[in-house]
Amino acid sequence: xxxxxxxxxxxxxxxxxxxxxxxxxxxxxxxxxxxxxxxxxxxxxxxxxxxxxxxxxxxxxxxxxxxxxxxxxxxxxxxxxxxxxxxxxxxxxxxxxxxxxxxxxxxxxxxxxxxxxxxxxxxxxxxxxxxxxxxxxxxxxxxxxxxxxxxxxxxxxxxxxxxxxxxxxxxxxxxxxxxxxxxxxxxxxxxxxxxxxxxxxxxxxxxxxxxxxxxxxxxxxxxxxxxxxxxxxxxxxxxxxxxxxxxxxxxxxxxxxxxxxxxxxxxxxxxxxxxxxxxxxxxxxxxxxxxxxxxxxxxxxxxxxxxxxxxxxxxxxxxxxxxxxxxxxxxxxxxxxxx
Amino acid sequence: xxxxxxxxxxxxxxxxxxxxxxxxxxxxxxxxxxxxxxxxxxxxxxxxxxxxxxxxxxxxxxxxxxxxxxxxxxxxxxxxxxxxxxxxxxxxxxxxxxxxxxxxxxxxxxxxxxxxxxxxxxxxxxxxxxxxxxxxxxxxxxxxxxxxxxxxxxxxxxxxxxxxxxxxxxxxxxxxxxxxxxxxxxxxxxxxxxxxxxxxxxxxxxxxxxxxxxxxxxxxxxxxxxxxxxxxxxxxxxxxxxxxxxxxxxxxxxxxxxxxxxxxxxxx
Numbered sequence: 081x082x083x084x085x086x087x088x089x090x091x092x093x094x095x096x097x098x099x100x101x102x103x104x105x106x107x108x109x110x111x112x113x114x115x116x117x118x119x120x121x122x123x124x125x126x127x128x129x130x131x132x133x134x135x136x137x138x139x140x141x142x143x144x145x146x147x148x149x150x151x152x153x154x155x156x157x158x159x160x161x162x163x164x165x166x167x168x169x170x171x172x173x174x175x176x177x178x179x180x181x182x183x184x185x186x187x188x189x190x191x192x193x194x195x196x197x198x199x200x201x202x203x204x205x206x207x208x209x210x211x212x213x214x215x216x217x218x219x220x221x222x223x224x225x226x227x228x229x230x231x232x233x234x235x236x237x238x239x240x241x242x243x244x245x246x247x248x249x250x251x252x253x254x255x256x257x258x259x260x261x262x263x264x265x266x267x268x269x270x271x272x273x274x275x276x277x278x279x280x281x282x283x284x285x286x287x288x289x290x291x292x293x294x295x296x297x298x299x300x301x302x303x304x305x306x307x308x309x310x311x312x313x314x315x316x317x318x319x320x321x322x323x324x325x326x327x328x329x330x331x332x333x334x335x336x337x338x339x340x341x342x343x344x345x346x347x348x349x350x351x352x353x354x355x356x357x358x359x360x361x362x363x364x365x366x367x368x369x370x371x372x373x374x375x376x377x378x379x380x381x382x383x384x385x386x387x388x389x390x391x392x393x394x395x396x397x398x399x400x401x402x403x404x405x406x407x408x409x410x411x412x413x414x415x416x417x418x419x
Numbered sequence: 420x421x422x423x424x425x426x427x428x429x430x431x432x433x434x435x436x437x438x439x440x441x442x443x444x445x446x447x448x449x450x451x452x453x454x455x456x457x458x459x460x461x462x463x464x465x466x467x468x469x470x471x472x473x474x475x476x477x478x479x480x481x482x483x484x485x486x487x488x489x490x491x492x493x494x495x496x497x498x499x500x501x502x503x504x505x506x507x508x509x510x511x512x513x514x515x516x517x518x519x520x521x522x523x524x525x526x527x528x529x530x531x532x533x534x535x536x537x538x539x540x541x542x543x544x545x546x547x548x549x550x551x552x553x554x555x556x557x558x559x560x561x562x563x564x565x566x567x568x569x570x571x572x573x574x575x576x577x578x579x580x581x582x583x584x585x586x587x588x589x590x591x592x593x594x595x596x597x598x599x600x601x602x603x604x605x606x607x608x609x610x611x612x613x614x615x616x617x618x619x620x621x622x623x624x625x626x627x628x629x630x631x632x633x634x635x636x637x638x639x640x641x642x643x644x645x646x647x648x649x650x651x652x653x654x655x656x657x658x659x660x661x662x663x664x665x666x667x668x669x670x671x672x673x674x675x676x677x678x679x680x681x682x683x684x685x686x687x
Contacts (some may be wrong), residue, residue: 098530103542110546221428221679225618225671229629230645230664233652237661241653248653357535361626365649372537376630379541387542394535 085407092399100156100392104145107384114382118165135165148388161389166381171389174374179393180265181252182363182370186355188287189294190348197299198344201306202337205314216303223300229361232293236365239289247285249366254282290366294359298351305347309340342409349405353398429680432614435673440496442488450482454639458482462656472658474647478637480659484666486639492670494551495620498558503613505559506566511605513567514574515597525571528564536561540623541632549635554627558620565616566609573605580604607685614678618671625667641667 116123119131132138136147143152150157161171204213232249239246252267253259259267260274268287271279313319313336322332360372367373371390378386442449452458457477458469465472471480513521543557577583578601586596625642627633636643641663648659 095530095533099534102530107542107546110543111548112546221675222672225615225622225675227622227625227642227645227664227667227671229626230660230667233645233649233660234664237652237657241655354536357537360537361629364630375538376541376632379538379545380632382545387538391535391538394538395533398533398535 081410085403088403088406092403093396096392096395096399097156099395100388101145103388103391104148105141107387108141108144112382114165114384117382148385156392161392162385164378164383164386166377166383166386171385174386175371175389175393177262177265178369178371178374181267181368182356182359182372184266184268185287185290185294185363185368185370186352186359189291189298189355190352192291193295193298193302194344194348196295197302198306198337201303202310202333205307205310208311213307216307220300220304223297224304226297228293228297229365231296232290232362232365235289235292246289247282249289251367251369252283252286253279254286257282286366290362290368293362293365294355298355301347301351302344305344306340309343310336313340338412342413345405345409345412349402352401356394356397426680426684428676429684432673432675432677432680435669436614436677439488439492439670439673442485443492443496444489446485446488450479450485452479452482454478454482454486455637462651462659464656465658471662474644474659475651475656476637476647480644480662483639483644484641484662487641487644487663487666488670490551490634490638490640491621491624491642491667492617494554494558494624495617498555498562498620499613499616501555501559502562502616503566503609506563507570507602507606507609509563510567510570510609511574511597511602514571514605515578515593515601517575521571524567528567531561531564532568537623537626540627541630544627545632549633551634554624554633558623562616562620565612569608569612570605573608574601577601577604607681611678611682611685614674614681618674618678621667621671621674 115128115131115135115137118135119127123131129138136144139147146152147155148162149155150160154160155162159172161175163170164174167174200212200216204210204216207213236246236249240249247254257279260271260276260279263270263273267283268280271277271283316339318339319332319336322335357372357375359370360376362368363370363372364376371394375387375390377383378390447454452469455478458479459473459477461473461477462475463469463473469479469481471484474480474483509524513524540557540561543560544554547553547557582600582604583596586600587593591599621641624633625640625645628640628642629646631646633642634640636647644663645660645667648656648661648663652660
């Protein structure tokens with residue numbers, strides 16, 4: 081078990097590093113000039129040379145990579161992702177503010193989506209071919225590919241503008257409130273720490289529409305997977321045996337769910353990794369200032385350290401999520417470790 | 420012979436796909452107004468003259484919705500076909516002739532698939548230049564590994580079948596067996612994926628321009644149109660964003676439906 085985790089971690093860290101180094105070279109190989117953004121209009125040759133030196137772009141590519149990794153002072157290996165070429169603050173401090181917002185959005189959306197998808201999926205698996213079954217099929221097909229940013233806008237139009245039951249889609253809190261002291265940067269948690277329930281309620285309210293948008297789409301594939309997995313287990317011999325032995329319905333249900341859980345968890349992990357960067361469109365519709373919006377700004381400003389930092393952080397998080405889910409799977413179904 | 424019933428899902432999907440391809444070719448000529456020139460007052464609600472109203476710059480929304488498939492659908496279809504052809508070819512080779520090349524290909528596609536897709540697309544498009552041709556290249560590049568993986572795993576199961584033995588026994592060369600017989604039997608997953616990939620390509624194209632990292636305004640493109648209407652939707656100016664969004668929603672549903680129907684048909 082320990083060896084398995086260590087091996088996975090080692091492979092994963094190498095992979096994340098590989099991705100980051102690939103990104104490092106790719107963004108420098110492509111024909112875009114970050115210096116022209118910084119020196120402004122009508123630059124003198126001296127100011128261009130000075131800017132290149134300040135950004136470290138006058139060094140050879142290989143030296144730049146060594147600097148980035150931390151062989152000359154602070155770098156990835158010493159826990160630094162460098163400073164932004166646009167704002168001048170460290171990339172880590174900027175990610176520390178934006179990442180929790182994104183995680184909070186995604187985790188809440190997954191909780192809602194799973195709470196809807198699993199019970200309905202279980203119910204339809206018991207009655208295949210029924211009305212609910214057909215409805216679920218249609219919904220899963222439809223929600224599998226939809227423009228989430230447009231749905232977000234539609235929800236804003238209906239629930240904020242027409243019905244007035246959702247708060248204005250601008251940021252994490254009502255504008256007249258002062259944000260609670262930043263401890264974790266998860267605004268829900270920070271407002272609880274500060275004991276500020278007005279802020280907590282406001283933050284929760286601002287989360288409703290973005291979470292509705294994301295879970296509206298996430299429910300589709302999760303529902304389909306729950307249904308498939310459940311009906312496969314329901315027709316398996318060990319469930320038949322349990323039924324024949326006269327076990328209680330409740331306990332049969334529990335073992336069915338347990339046996340059916342693995343593919344659902346795997347899919348959740350894949351979707352979670354995808355959402356880390358895929359939530360960007362919903363973030364920008366609701367002006368949430370999460371990691372996604374940060375990455376858009378970084379790319380459009382040609383802020384190379386920020387781009388590298390975001391991609392490295394997302395890769396590392398997905399790595400831990402996949403590992404954590406695999407450990408969870410092994411706990412549910414120990415046969416996995418034997419293979 | 421039993422009379423075949425056509426899957427209604429396939430029918431809906433094919434009608435929507437045909438419509439989207441038709442508009443990709445003729446949408447511009449069908450548009451009642453020039454989609455890039457102001458034609459009337461700003462932000463006018465739908466009327467007899469302007470069925471879908473006009474946007475904040477006085478452009479006719481209906482004309483722009485009709486003209487947009489020339490960008491959105493054309494990019495997604497071209498990119499999907501390029502990646503399907505490339506990916507199927509590479510996957511066939513890597514699956515049939517297993518060896519070092521096969522290993523290298525799989526590791527590269529592993530790494531490509533573990534990238535955060537949206538950010539990578541944004542980076543590649545922004546740094547190569549935000550235009551239609553670059554978008555096609557970037558999308559094709561991002562989607563190729565999916566086809567490699569699908570084809571390779573199908574080929575791996577096909578190459579041990581008896582018909583391969585038979586073909587070999589009757590004197591076919593390995594190349595002939597791979598391209599004539601194994602390829603034909605390994606195409607189903609890629610065909611399903613092709614349709615699905617077009618849908619995702621349209622979503623990615625529109626999403627990129629929605630955040631300002633795709634083709635440039637005032638190109639008639641659904642994502643740009645939604646973005647331009649977004650700030651005004653809370654001022655009751657809903658038509659600028661609603662109509663292009665419905666267009667995307669229906670189009671990607673059509674490609675998903677067709678993909679699903681083909682998959683069910685192939686499984687029979």
